Amino acid sequence: MAERPKEPNKEISKLKARRPRGLADRGPAEIAATRRMLETIREVYERYGFEAVETPAIEHTDALGKFLPDQDRPNEGVFSFQDDDAQWLSLRYDLTAPLARYVAEHFETLPKPYRSYRFGWVFRNEKPGPGRFRAFMQFDADTVGSSSPAADAEMCMMAADTMEALGIPRGSYVVKVNSRKVLDGVMDSAGISESKRLTVLRAIDKLDRFGVQGTEALLGKGRHDESGDFTRGAELTDFQTDRIMSYARAAVETSHRMQSGTYLAKGFNAAADQDYYLIDELRSSFSESQFALEGLDELEGIHALVRASSYETDRIRIDPSIVRGLEYYTGPVFEVDLTFPIAGDDGKPVRFGSVAAGGRYDGLVSRFRGEAVPATGFSIGVSRLAAALAHLGKIDTKPEPGPVVVTVFDQDRLADYQNMVAKLRAARIRAELYLGAGRFAAQLKYADKRRSPCVVIQGGDEKARGEVTVKDLILGAELAKLEKGREAHLQKQAEAQFAVPEDRLVEAVRKVLARHGLGSPPS
RNA sequence: GCAGCUGUAGCUCAGUUGGUUAGAGCGCCUGACUGUGGAUCAGGAGGCCGGUGGUUCGAGUCCACCCAGCUGUACCA
Numbered sequence: 001m002a003e004r005p006k007e008p009n010k011e012i013s014k015l016k017a018r019r020p021r022g023l024a025d026r027g028p029a030e031i032a033a034t035r036r037m038l039e040t041i042r043e044v045y046e047r048y049g050f051e052a053v054e055t056p057a058i059e060h061t062d063a064l065g066k067f068l069p070d071q072d073r074p075n076e077g078v079f080s081f082q083d084d085d086a087q088w089l090s091l092r093y094d095l096t097a098p099l100a101r102y103v104a105e106h107f108e109t110l111p112k113p114y115r116s117y118r119f120g121w122v123f124r125n126e127k128p129g130p131g132r133f134r135a136f137m138q139f140d141a142d143t144v145g146s147s148s149p150a151a152d153a154e155m156c157m158m159a160a161d162t163m164e165a166l167g168i169p170r171g172s173y174v175v176k177v178n179s180r181k182v183l184d185g186v187m188d189s190a191g192i193s194e195s196k197r198l199t200v201l202r203a204i205d206k207l208d209r210f211g212v213q214g215t216e217a218l219l220g221k222g223r224h225d226e227s228g229d230f231t232r233g234a235e236l237t238d239f240q241t242d243r244i245m246s247y248a249r250a251a252v253e254t255s256h257r258m259q260s261g262t263y264l265a266k267g268f269n270a271a272a273d274q275d276y277y278l279i280d281e282l283r284s285s286f287s288e289s290q291f292a293l294e295g296l297d298e299l300e301g302i303h304a305l306v307r308a309s310s311y312e313t314d315r316i317r318i319d320p321s322i323v324r325g326l327e328y329y330t331g332p333v334f335e336v337d338l339t340f341p342i343a344g345d346d347g348k349p350v351r352f353g354s355v356a357a358g359g360r361y362d363g364l365v366s367r368f369r370g371e372a373v374p375a376t377g378f379s380i381g382v383s384r385l386a387a388a389l390a391h392l393g394k395i396d397t398k399p400e401p402g403p404v405v406v407t408v409f410d411q412d413r414l415a416d417y418q419n420m421v422a423k424l425r426a427a428r429i430r431a432e433l434y435l436g437a438g439r440f441a442a443q444l445k446y447a448d449k450r451r452s453p454c455v456v457i458q459g460g461d462e463k464a465r466g467e468v469t470v471k472d473l474i475l476g477a478e479l480a481k482l483e484k485g486r487e488a489h490l491q492k493q494a495e496a497q498f499a500v501p502e503d504r505l506v507e508a509v510r511k512v513l514a515r516h517g518l519g520s521p522p523s
Numbered sequence: 524g525c526a527g528c529u530g531u532a533g534c535u536c537a538g539u540u541g542g543u544u545a546g547a548g549c550g551c552c553u554g555a556c557u558g559u560g561g562a563u564c565a566g567g568a569g570g571c572c573g574g575u576g577g578u579u580c581g582a583g584u585c586c587a588c589c590c591a592g593c594u595g596u597a598c599c600a
Contacts, residue, residue: 021592065600077599093600126599127524202598225596229526327600353599409558444560459558473560480561497559 022128023135024383029399034137034386037166038119041139041380044162048154050117050141055098057121061088063101063368065327079125091123095140095379096328097364103144103375104368112145119382131352131384142377144365149301152332152360155378156306159336159356160315162380166389168338173355176319176335179299180359182282183323185292190243192236198326199234200244207248207321215248216241250281250320273313275303282320298332324359333359334378338388352388356380401518402450403430404509407443409459420456420468420505427506429513447473454512456505467499470508474516 019025026034042052061080079091092098095118103114119139128134141158143151156175163173183201192200203218210223217223219241222233236244279300286292299318306316324333336356358378365373406421408414417433424431434443447455457469475496479489500508513519 097600124599127597129594132599223596225526227526227528227595229596231596325600407559440558441556441560446560448560455559457559461558469559471559476559477561 020134022126022133024133027399030386030390032400033390034382037382037386038137038139040165041119041162041382042117044158044165045117045139045141048115048141048158048161050115052118053099053102053116054118054120055092055095055102057092057123058089059092059098059101061090064090064092064097077125079123092120093124094122095120095138096142096358096361096377099140099142099144099377100361100364100375101368103373104365107365107369107373110144113151114144115142116144117141131381131387133383136381136383138379139382140377140379142375144375144377145373146376147362147374149298149332150305151376152298152334153302153305153309155358155376156302156316156334157309157311159334159358159378159380160311162356163336166385168389171314172340173336173338174314175316176322176337177299177302177316177332178318178320178322178324179295179332180324180329181295181298181331182286182292182320183295185289185295186244186247186286188291189286189289190236190240192240192244196234196236200236201323201326203234204244204248204321205323212245212249212252216245219244246285247282247320250278250285253281273307273317275299275313275318278318278320279303295331302332324357328361328364329359330362331360332376333357336380352384354381355385355388399451401516402447402452403432404454404456404513405443405447405450405452406431406433406456407440407447408434409440409457413458413463416458420458423506424456424509427510429506429509431509444471444473453516453518454509456509458502462499465499466502468502468505468508469497469499470505470512471497472512472515 061078064078078093080088081090083089099116099118103110117140119137121135122138123135125134141155143154156177159175160173164170183204187197187200200219203215206218207215210218214223218231218233219236220233221235223231225231279296283293283296303318319335322333322335324335334357335354337354338352356378358376360374360376362372362374365375404424406417406424408417414433421431421433434446436442436446438446444455453474454470454472457471458467459469462469472495475492479492479496498508510519
């Protein structure tokens with residue numbers, strides 16, 4: 001016998017086990033739920049004709065975009081490090097930029113337009129929040145080499161289909177569409193200087209959170225948040241603010257006018273939807289900007305295509321407040337939001353961001369090639385969506401049943417027990433030998449914790465009779481809750497634990513599994 | 524990054540105006556049960572009271588700084 005380890009010396013400080021923030025551990029239930037989600041998404045993407053392609057988690061930093069690490073803050077936003085040859089490498093922070101690199105590298109051999117999908121972990125070194133992680137999974141699809149609005153429309157429809165396939169009912173999500181060209185055009189017409197454009201876009205982006213007043217404040221002097229912190233505004237002139245706000249108000253007012261019937265009085269088709277009027281409205285308000293008109297044409301194209309496929313306003317709609325990434329989108333942009341409130345652990349509503357987003361990025365591939373390569377795509381934030389669904393109880397967080405546990409009654413007969421386990425496994429039944437040191441009662445507790453449907457027992461009595469006992473833990477649990485009803489009780493007790501001849505072990509276990517809908521495949 | 528709030532057992536939290544040996548519930552372990560989990564009862568383990576420094580005869584409690592967490596905000600490919 002080996003010597004027992006001594007009491008740990010308390011003077012020596014233990015290493016503290018702690019998980020870095022913004023990174024999640026995931027248990028069996030969560031893993032199983034994620035696997036089901038991924039399979040569902042994959043099925044939809046395949047149905048749309050996309051094919052699988054994967055790229056590595058690490059890329060050359062310059063291939064990823066603007067986040068070239070500088071000496072002072074090499075890990076700002078993106079996790080980066082230097083290779084042996086002094087070249088900077090980074091963990092990918094989305095799946096789009098790596099795909100652009102892949103397409104550029106294999107441009108000659110790929111079919112074009114090129115339709116592909118992939119999922120994987122992406123990494124962002126930033127402050128975590130609810131549904132916001134430093135490592136998270138995205139599921140991405142892209143069409144490279146098509147400038148047709150049909151490619152964009154398809155992304156929107158596929159996004160809607162995927163949400164529904166994931167069990168989010170129609171009306172509980174919405175695909176919002178906008179165009180960067182429209183935004184640029186509006187800013188042109190307002191005469192916004194280059195230096196203020198980002199601030200203005202951010203102000204528009206916050207329309208849904210802070211409302212018309214909040215956005216107006218951000219365009220002007222600035223805004224105090226609820227902790228008293230102050231955010232500086234863009235300090236636009238009255239005219240500029242007016243122009244931007246007339247755009248920002250368009251969505252709100254369009255739906256108001258729909259309700260008040262103003263448009264119906266003008267003689268438009270009552271069956272048409274608000275997007276139609278919104279485009280119309282914006283077209284007349286910003287007709288002096290060629291850029292805006294171009295963007296509106298694109299939106300109208302997408303609008304016509306999705307409506308032709310019977311995707312109505314409840315699923316896909318135009319929302320002028322959608323801005324998305326400031327870096328590389330060049331045309332239509334999309335965003336999928338959940339439309340119901342999500343309550344946190346304390347019951348207060350938690351704000352999750354969008355669960356999927358994308359858009360047209362005509363400049364990304366051309367960075368590598370010096371020729372125009374139009375592309376559009378979108379990504380689902382699988383981790384965030386899973387977190388949102390888990391908050392809603394819409395995801396099955398119930399742990400899966402565990403294996404059949406063969407208990408060890410007599411340590412000298414380990415081989416016999418191992419043999420039983422082997423027989424069960426040969427019959428494709430999940431089974432394991434109890435490997436711990438606990439006594440019999442402890443073994444049952446263990447099996448209970450593993451959520452085992454049943455345990456197999458063979459003590460001296462059974463062995464003498466050439467039998468094994470199968471104990472149904474699920475029925476046993478019900479038995480414990482049962483009222484005293486004597487007949488039913490006895491009946492159930494007999495079902496819950498019974499002995500069978502050794503050679504009918506597999507059959508008996510199968511019977512118990514079938515009882516709880518856990519059938520195993522026939523061998 | 525900025526602002527506000529919060530740090531006491533594995534978890535959820537008590538802890539009087541500063542006062543001796545810091546508590547409860549749940550969970551965990553052991554036993555009542557040398558062949559039966561979920562029920563009951565009894566017992567037990569588990570804490571540098573987030574850290575450092577200060578005020579004080581005396582600090583979980585007051586002060587300063589630091590760290591961490593939460594919320595908001597900024598940034599967000």
